Amino acid sequence: MERGKGRLWFHTASVGEFNTAKPLLKRLYKDHHITLTYFSPRAKRYLQSQEGKGYFHELYRLPLDLPPFVKSFEKRIKPSAILIMERELWPFLLLSTKAPKVWLNAYTKGGLLERLLSKRFSLILAREEKDAEKFRSYGISEVFACGNLKFVFEEPPPVEIKLETSKLLVAGSTHPGEEEVIKRVYERLLKELKEVKLLIAPRHISRATEVLRLFQNLGASLRSKEEEGWNVLVLDTLGELFSLYRYAKVSFVGGTLVPVGGHNLLEPAYFGKPVLYGPYTHKVGELRAFLEKIGLGFCVRDEKELYKTVLRLFTEEDTEKHTTLKEHGEKVLECYLFHLNAFLEKVL
Incomplete structure (x- = not known):
């Protein structure tokens, strides 16, 4: 492996979740080898256009959610941790893989399946404190409310216009x-x-x-x-x-x-x-x-x-x-990175 401390399997559903994760991915990319998976077939072309831009090193469609396929994929890429965005709670992805798992930008909807699958995560970073409290009520201790990653943006490139007024x-x-x-x-x-x-x-x-x-x-x-x-x-x-x-x-x-x-x-x-x-x-x-x-x-x-x-x-x-x-987003991102880096230091 050319770069970093370990391999991360990072999963997003589609384009929207990937764009939400981009500021976080860019920071993680510097120190880790990132394998990105996605679910939506429509996301393929856009995600391919993002290759080589400092977000991920490898891109794959999420394997079929059955134990043989999920296990085979994990064995192939050998991740040190699996990071999952938002509501991508695929049962066999969570139940059949061995690497520790992190749920990012997590929020609750309730239900028995959520209660059971959320216990497969070693760390949950939630959007709001009410979500964190709900996860804690399931018996999960490593839960922190960091805010919504949707409110974190990359700084856009500067452009100039011919403007002589502040109005x-x-x-x-x-x-x-x-x-x-x-x-x-x-x-x-x-x-x-x-x-x-x-x-x-x-x-x-x-x-x-x-x-x-x-x-x-x-x-x-x-x-x-x-x-x-x-x-x-x-x-x-x-x-x-x-x-x-x-x-x-x-x-x-x-x-x-x-x-x-x-x-x-x-x-x-x-x-x-x-x-x-x-x-x-x-x-x-x-x-x-x-x-x-x-x-x-x-x-x-x-x-x-x-x-x-x-x-x-x-x-x-x-x-x-x-x-x-911008200031709000920087605080949210730093919260995610603080808890995520502390977790990765333990597992890598």
């Missing part, structure tokens, strides 16, 4: 029906505030030219061309929105004023920016609750509330909260 509203992942509302709100803001700018990112960049036409009379430019002195910048490039939220004074996340269900509410909060969203957040309810809990989330029911809230936040002296999601 920037960034509206990300917008849909038809929302851009028209944002335009009317922005027109009203121009009457109240000096040098206010708007950066708008349609959810599908194929619509960028359509959105540009909507804002053309307000001095709009495409990000790919970025003319001098723009008032409205329409994002038509991939992979930049997360980084560009750092320039916002206030942010709005789309798919929420129309019945889509919401998109990533956490990216603006990573930089400590207030995050506004409409009432349609059924796909991101957990993220919304978290942001409102830490004082960074604001639900606006309609155009009138959106205007009033943006104006209030623009005119407040300090809209950036002292605790950013």
